[in-house]
Amino acid sequence: MEKWQRAEGRAWDQLRPVSLQRGFTSAPAGSVLAKFGNTQLICTVSIAEGVPKFLLGSNQGWLTAEYRMLPASTMPRQERELMKLSGRTQEIQRLIGRSLRAAIDMTAIANYTFNIDIDVLQADGGTRTGGITGGFIALKDACNRLLNEGKISRNPIIKSVAAVSVGLINGHPILDLNYQEDVAVSVDLNVVMDSQGKLIEVQGTGESDTFSRSQLNQMLDVAEKGISELLRLSLT
Numbered sequence: 001m002e003k004w005q006r007a008e009g010r011a012w013d014q015l016r017p018v019s020l021q022r023g024f025t026s027a028p029a030g031s032v033l034a035k036f037g038n039t040q041l042i043c044t045v046s047i048a049e050g051v052p053k054f055l056l057g058s059n060q061g062w063l064t065a066e067y068r069m070l071p072a073s074t075m076p077r078q079e080r081e082l083m084k085l086s087g088r089t090q091e092i093q094r095l096i097g098r099s100l101r102a103a104i105d106m107t108a109i110a111n112y113t114f115n116i117d118i119d120v121l122q123a124d125g126g127t128r129t130g131g132i133t134g135g136f137i138a139l140k141d142a143c144n145r146l147l148n149e150g151k152i153s154r155n156p157i158i159k160s161v162a163a164v165s166v167g168l169i170n171g172h173p174i175l176d177l178n179y180q181e182d183v184a185v186s187v188d189l190n191v192v193m194d195s196q197g198k199l200i201e202v203q204g205t206g207e208s209d210t211f212s213r214s215q216l217n218q219m220l221d222v223a224e225k226g227i228s229e230l231l232r233l234s235l236t
Contacts, residue, residue, distance in 0.1 A: 034134030061109030
């Protein structure tokens with residue numbers, strides 16, 4: 001990366017410092033205070049009996065997600081989203097929901113709904129990917145609580161899930177973008193993978209330039225390296 005020096009002195013394929021504080025709050029079934037560099041999120045999982053109408057009689061459970069950036073998570077202050085959600089918020093919470101549903105056997109949580117809440121305390125890039133990574137760990141703890149309480153008979157988690165961002169700067173892939181890097185990249189890629197090495201979702205955009213198939217492969221390789229490290233952390 002001769003022409004781009006990362007502000008924290010990180011290598012081009014190095015994650016930001018990661019902290020995953022489990023059991024951060026006591027009310028939800030699972031909670032994690034997740035920190036990725038200066039980005040901080042609280043990820044919680046609440047469990048309710050019953051399922052949406054479209055699943056009645058199906059002997060399945062459900063998982064849904066909500067995502068919000070708190071007003072003081074950025075400067076200037078963001079208006080609080082109440083009745084009307086922005087398109088960005090809707091898109092991110094749907095991504096989080098899809099990603100975490102990929103980790104669950106819905107028949108193992110029959111007649112329960114898992115509500116994932118991702119609240120951004122401080123934003124410095126990577127809030128959607130951090131929400132997936134932290135949300136999965138909170139989900140795993142919530143499933144363990146149900147098991148320990150005897151409310152389900154088997155673990156619903158079928159695979160681990162994590163996510164990370166990658167960008168292209170001067171044609172080079174860099175891992176786990178902070179805000180300064182996110183606005184500088186020519187290509188922005190968000191990657192969600194599971195512990196089997198399979199892709200769950202890839203969101204890629206040429207912000208100011210196009211990118212080749214070989215560059216996409218390079219970015220996916222870098223993302224896979226970062227996600228493998230995040231998955232190892234989720235096992236501790």
